[in-house]
Amino acid sequence: MIMMVAKVAVLWMWFAVRLTSFAYNTPQKDFQARLVNGRYLHQGRVEVNIDGDWGLVCTHEWEMVDANVLCRQLGFPGAKLAMINAEGGGPGLLDLVDCDGWESNLGECHYRAGSWDCEDEAMARCQEAALPVRISNGVEIQYDSHWIPVCHGPSAIATAQVVCRQLGYRYAVRVKGHHREKSGDEDAKDSLALDFSCSGEEEHLGLCLTDGPMIGDCSVAAEVNCSNTNDVKPGDITRLSEVDVSDTGILQVKYAGDWWRICFEGVDMTVAQLVCHQLGFVDAVTVRAVSVYDKDSSKIPRQGQFGSLECLGTERTLTECKFNLSKDYECSSKSLAEVSCSDSMVTPLPDFQIRLVGGVFPYEGRVEISYGGQWGTVCDDHWGYADAHVVCKQLGFHTAEAISTTAYFGEGDGPILLDDVMCAGNETSIINCRHAGIGEHNCKHNEDAGVRCYENKTQLETLSPGIQDSFLPFIVILINGLIALLILVGCLVYCYLKIWDRYTGHTRRAHLHRTQDASTQGVTRANDVPMEYTEEPPAYHTVHENRDVYITQRSETPPPEYSEAMKLQADTCV
Template identity: 30%
Template sequence: MTVMLFCESTGADELRLSNGTGPCSGRVEVKHEEKWGTVCDGDWTIEDAEVVCKQLQCGSAVKALNRAPFGEGSGPTWLYRVDCRGDESALWNCSHTGWGSFSCPHYFDTGVICSGFSGMRLTGGHTACSGHLKVKQEKTWATVCFSHIDFKTASVICNELECGQAVDILRGTHFGDRQDELIWQEEFHCYGGYRLANGSTTCSGRVELLHGGTWGTLCDYLWDLPAATALCQQLDCGVALLIPSGQSFGKGNGSVWNGTFSCKKNGSRLRDCPVSVLGHDECPAGKEARVACSGCPGARLVNGTTCSGRVEIRHGDTWGRLCHSHWNLQAASVLCHQLNCGYAKSIQTGDRFVDGNGPVWRDAFHCGGTESCLWDCAQVTLGNPTCSAREAATVICSVPTGVAEDVGVICSGSRQIRLVNGTKRCAGRVELYHDGIWGTICDDNWDLSDANVVCKQLGCGHAIKAFTSAHYGKGSGQIWLDDVNCTGAESDLWACPSRAWGQHNCQHKEDAGVLCSEFLALRLVNGNDCAGRLEVFYNGTWGSICSNRMSQLTAITVCKHLNCGDGGEIATDFKYGRGSGPTWLDHIECTKQHSSLWQCQSDPWDPQSCDNRAEETHISCTDREKLRVIGGKDGCSGRVEIWHQGSWGTVCDDSWDVADANVVCRQLGCGSAVSALSEAAFGEGTGPIWLEEVHCKGTELSLWDCPAKSLFCKNCDHKEDAAVDCSG
């Protein structure tokens, strides 16, 4: 076992990994005051693991693990709630709560897996720069499985071997027979051979290149936007917005790599832009490669030009197309802006950009048109039908390259529309953006035909109701339109007959509003806010949701959506009654990635989705992770209350002592307990009394880890409510 020694002013501290497969994986242990102890996983992240791996000269972090993956350690908990940036030289230089400040149960011990190789080479090829990748782990050379290598990783490897850029990754035994060789089992991942330094965001800064194992500033006399865009895309930072001038982002203190990118055009991949590293002399002022990227990942245009083509969106590592019927000009304009291509001129139909492979996503982006990134728009999958690849969404932006100017319809561009002051984006007061100012519409002659144009223009279906008399509140500023008289067939509101812009005889108490069919809302009825029969508001009507194929994960997603906590169950006793309206949805399937029910897959909207009322969904939400104190002078003293089954309740003071109070204070981030108070010291609570006879040791991470009698105590009343006073 290799032990690394690091010194600081308080004495000698050491770091090691124990009980792993070698010196570069295992339980994290620290030696302090001549005694070995562990690190508690208060919030253990890959940045924390990166510092450990770097400190032990074990490469980069592959995984940050918690809950004692390499077994429980022993001795003191030396570090708790470590918070590293990732560039610290030693683990104890990261932010933490202080040496030995907290005694943590050893089943929370942290672990890491580092990349762990101390050398690498290519063998079996015709040159030193092709062949099987082998890495050295301790004294053994091992071949790396193809499945562990992606192109970013290959690019880093070629750089570190001083072999230029990666050209290809070949599968199988192209370079000879490997049957007798050890296959290296630990996966590793790289972030690419480039990074941005000293910027205000992770997507801006001075370009640094990893070459020969050393990071240095890239000095590029011919650095331009095509090269910068290729780099932004590799870093998952969207596209290059500009190359900042002068000494932006500083000169850097490390090596300087003189080189030249050779990107032919915007849209090139980084692998198509070879860089020739010429040396490491001083870089003249202002020649350091710099870039400010859009920071909007996961969207592109293909089969056209840089600023026109078929729309593709990335989910995870997979690129897919969008359905044309789920796409509108507002979302297209956001995408054009995101790609630094102006605003959307038109959405093309037909086969112009359609050829391609990959899935067709059901996502619909509901944008107002002013968002910076497509992912800032509301994203809805629920209820959307599937569509074929021939219906793929497309767009031509206002500054396409090599596209005739007479293609498509040029929109006014400077005018925008939105709905405000509703609870969701498809209902609210109608507001128009004109001449740089947002303003409202007068309700004179305002009817369903006018409202229908608004809903259609916003991709919100059709109008359910046209509201008058400032139903969604009074606006302010300009009143842009009056006496609007649409037929309902117009493509946008300003194509309808009306008075001239800004001419009206109205006040803001007459502001117009709309409710569109795709206004969505969710609720639980016949119980309380967090338990009941599940209903969705669609097409102007509340209706039930069917439970076919519904999992507990979907129930949990519903509870999160309703701010009812992180736990939920599908109730089977139908105690919340039967519905009487439509049954709107069936076969809802959510994944862990979904934070809103609208993002989950389902069958299309259908008012008769359920075969019978016995299929209606009943849900009870539970949340063990909410704790608060009420009635004190601040958030660190008061009556202890916990959230359970959709209600706040109290804790009985039977057996309540300073060990119990210590757990509460720590869980609230309020230090340690000054006193454990009883007999409703901060006033009597209301609602259920959820816990009694709490018996904490004082070392638990949360009150839920302590033994107790639970669920609606019968032996107490609110004059016995427990309380705490924390050190703060």
Template identity: 30%
Template sequence: MMGEKFLCLLLLCGIHAHYSEAAIRLVGGRNRCQGRVEVLHGNRWGTVCDDGWDLNDANVVCRMMGCGTATQAVSRARLGRGTGQIWLDDVACTGRETSLASCRHSGYGRHNCNHGEDAGVVCRRSSKRMRLVGGRSRCQGRVEILFRNRWGTVCDDGWGLNDANVVCRIMRCGAAIQAVSGARFGRGTGQIWLDDVACTGREAVLARCRHRGYGVHNCNHGEDAGVVCREAAIRLVGGCNRCQGRVEVLHGGRWGTVCDDSWDMNDANVVCRQLRCGSAIAANTNAGFGRGTGQIWLNDVACTGRETSLARCRHPGYGRHNCQHSEDAGVVCRVKVLSAEEVQK
């Protein structure tokens, strides 16, 4: 039964059905950050009516999906008509909510709509508009942003951990360890796009932070800002979003998988917490998210569930196993939207 559920999940990924918090998905778009909005209620997926649907509502959806900000709130089933239940109508978000369910609405199943009014979103995948250059890993480097089809740098005037935390979160790199100034990751070239950036740490994209305006600055490239983020020594591969997939750990500079012998919810919860993805929904076995390649690093993992990282759980040692990649372990986590306090940790 569990294998069938994960097969279904993987098939849905292939047709652009993408999930966040196991309670929302985008269907029918060209990528994971656009599509018809569907929510899960009473174990059934249903659509959202477009009455009153606007960018505030769309921004909440995009943030839940880890897709930055909304560029469009789509109405009249322009991303395809759903079938079955229409769950929400007259949704009225402020734009600050952490989930669509927290927004005002008429109540589940209460509507005067048909599927010709299904709502959708198109989100700006913010990580594609930002990059880190000159670091030793993908989670450190000089901050560069894309504006008007040109990459440019950020000046370090006032650059601090709140600003760096926004960057690290956009880049899926956890919390910031350091806000780097003085072009320590090398001088950029060309445009300097932002100066006097002042984030609270809660913004979904750097552009939402206070700043002087694009291209307005009194800097040179000797003041280019950078970040060092806490890059997790663990990752999830092959899932529909960052909080589900095959578990892989980094050891000795090489990524490797975890064998599913004794793999259970205690182990899965440690992985989900380590990746700041909330609690575990499922502990996946038998390479349900695809077979890895190369090294198998861990076997017979035995977590209590309270550990802060998988490395702290009992196991026989790195590289000691009697497994093959058909036994690769995975997890499905309940995606968690981080508070400002959690981002700072």
């Protein structure tokens, strides 16, 4: 009997082990985990990374002991709350997670791995704590035993202040973005990044708002210099927008606790390159002037003093330029500098290209030329048809039809590059004409010059470029010869018709005289047959031109009375 009970116990234990091994995978490796879609870094939905794929933890038995293991894995002291979202949805990778509590990673717990649609998703809220932060290859925070980058996000300056405070410093003296270089040991599972929204008053990043670690790397990573003294230099902290990290906006620098709006004068593409690189962008696209009176522009900051800068072109950072930041400074151009940056390299714009802007048709508009990577306008001083002709020829049109002054096609927003242009008319480019010098002018944009060219292009598309130049004069001569020949033929035909008309008119008049004479004398042919007209009646214009022949003038003597006429007839018959 005892032997029978022992055999049953052994079989039961074997069956339990087999059942357990069927329901759970034997722990084999650590899983990377994260909490997402929470308001803070220590709370959210639980997700794990298995073989490079992120998925949910699906379970209806998620307990505090399991959440404790997760929170310690992420770097927090422990769990504060374990929750299950019964209205969840999405691809799940883990189920039936069962931890004993001693584990340091969810991968050490019992679980069932697979791929299915998740209905009950695990959620957790960990105990708040300041996760380690460092400045190495940008700002990084330690999360789940990995250093992940902090992005140069909408509140980059406030985030930098929190980072420096967490590191024990009083001030963030320089804030910029940069393109982070990934180390060789980073693989797909390390491709996480964090974007925080801080007010600047938080004690550590864990108190800033965030959606949790996002998959991928920062397009622009945060970088900051911290100090215990507020020795911020002009140009250390810059921005293009008041509300977020924008790639386009009015250039502003922070100095002495205030934001200064930089005037357009002195800001060129070289300065724009320094600004864009400091903000973490790859390249600068354009620089343009925006009027300080442009109240319709939402990009113009309404607060802050005006300032200017002057760079030599050899500076490596914006702080090496010379700034003029004073309370009573006013922009001489009445315009602010708007800089546009790009996350990729921009193809350089060749110098002295030309275009027409602001017209209804492609053959008219404000004249703009390129120089130094940006488009600028031409002042209308001495602007004439010879200048417009050179512009139209340079654009491929035959010649100019009209010129415009006083910004007829609208005011430009770039620099004024040419003034006092005086062309002879045979130049191949407007830059070859006489002018005051590149960038030398005494104009404003309300004097921008424009042209209207003839619509047809000079080039004949039906002829090859090598042939059209040699045959074009012959074609013109041939066309003119044909026109002259047609005119000559027309004149000959007209003269012939006039001569013929005169000849036929003389013949008809002679015949009419013969007929009238015969009628007057009462002459008749044999058998009393009167003479008849053997020709057609004369034309209207013939009668009109020979009124004395065809039209009998009315006699001034009145006709006789009827009785006298009858008596005269009776006497004649006798």
